[in-house]
Amino acid sequence: MDRQALTDERAAEFVRDAAAAPSLHNAQPWRFRHFRGSRTFELRADPGRALPHADPQRRALHLGCGAALLNLRVALARGGWHPAVRLLPDPADHGLLATVRPAGPGTADGALAALYPAVHRRHSSRYPFDDTRLPERIRTALGDAAGSEGAVLAFPSSWHLEEVLELLEEAEARNLTDRGSGQDLADWTRPDDSSPVGAAPDGVPGYAFGPRKRGGKAPMRDFAGDRPVAGRAAAEFERSPQLAVLSTAHDRPEDWLRAGQAMERVLLLATLEGLSTSFASQALEWSDLRWPLRDPVSGTGHAQIVLRLGYGPEVPATPRRPVPDILDIRP
Known part of the structure; x- marks a missing residue:
């Protein structure tokens, strides 16, 4: 144009x-x-x-x-x-x-x-992805996208991936029984919004909750909390989730703004490459769980967001x- x-x-x-x-x-x-x-x-x-x-x-x-x-x-x-x-x-x-x-x-x-x-094609998908490994070319390109905005994108593997998954699982367990987390869900989720037509203009609508996790290791936040959602199914999620941790060297408001730009640049490129994406931010909401997400080799860096990437179904916009x-x- x-x-x-x-x-x-x-x-x-x-x-x-x-x-x-x-x-x-x-x-x-x-x-x-x-x-x-x-x-x-x-x-x-x-x-x-x-x-x-x-x-x-x-x-x-x-x-x-x-x-x-x-x-x-x-x-x-x-x-x-x-x-x-x-x-x-x-x-x-x-x-x-x-x-x-x-x-x-x-x-x-x-x-x-x-x-x-x-x-406008990028949407957060809370549905199962398949276990197809991301090509190395795409991983490199996503890392370069984050780097162009002053952040680092790392793909944990082996024991580090297991540690990240454990931290996310611990955070989700805490959130499910934490009164403040429950209030956040009450304020910002809309379980009765079953379709985009007539949905509230903000928050997470019920049609975007995705299925309950019946199995698999994907670190999914359950936006329903302890509330029943009519017609909501359960599903097996990926056994080998592909996660990426985006971090910055410092942890000031300007770094958070740079990290947000890097995050979105990664997500847009991932969308163009045919990937589905969502967030696994639970551990970042607990200071004692956020710190261990840093680079396990250097022990430096501040984790800002954990992304879940893979190949999954198209989902509607929120x-x-x-x-x-x-x-x-x-x-």
């Missing part, structure tokens, strides 16, 4: 693309401002959509907003613009996470633009808030 004037309508289209990003419990903790005069976008945190129990430091909020920022960059690049980004530009304004000024013309990043077809609810256009 050739670069065109940045009208209000195009700004809204770009924000719609940005908001297709994933977030913890699909809380969508972002808001955007667009200033017509400077053609600048602001990405702002929406603190009312934080999860105080699972995410007291708002690390996951920053990851989700970072993912939305990457989508915005991809959409602008596809439109022929170069997105000039500043992270945390105002120390006095903690809600302002980033500014993005479309520059150009003719300076768009082709590698970013090429990811655009995956922006809902998103209307653009007018998240975009404020100013002179």
Whole structure:
């Protein structure tokens, strides 16, 4: 697409693309401002959509907003613009996470633009994947995608994979009996939403819960908790789940934003490669379980997210808030 004037309508289209990003419990903790005069976008945190129990430091909020920022960059690049980004530009304004000024013309990043077809195709799948091993070519490409955003993507194997799976299993067991985790599920899951038609605009709807795990080692979060969901089946999941741990050298808000961008870049590329993806973030919600996820060889790095990758069925999208609810256009 050739670069065109940045009208209000195009700004809204770009924000719609940005908001297709994933977030913890699909809380969508972002808001955007667009200033017509400077053609600048602001990405702002929406603190009312934080999860105080699972995410007291708002690390996951920053990851989700970072993912939305990457989508915005991809959409602008596809439109022929170069997105000039500043992270945390105002120390006095903690809600302002980033500014993005479309520059150009003719300076768009082709590698970013090429990811655009995956922006609205990427969905979190909580269904079983098969045990087909990811080709080494794809693993390398996903690692390079994370590296281009300043993060490291590692595929644990052997004893390290077993350790990661044990940490995730321990976290899920804790969450099932933890009052705060139960409140998060009550606030941000919609078990009665059985189809996309008429579903609430946020949270995880019942049709996206996936089946209950009857067997297998895949580290699945049960969004139903202890609530019955009518018609929900059970299924065998993969015996050899393929996980990837994304980490950063430091653990500051700017690192969380970079990790969110790296996460989304990996997910978009995985989608283009025909992979299904989901998250295994339970252990990251417990500080004593998050620390052992770091690189077992160097003992360094801060795990930011655990991804589950594989070949699985296509799944429907989860809902998103209307653009007018998240975009404020100013002179």
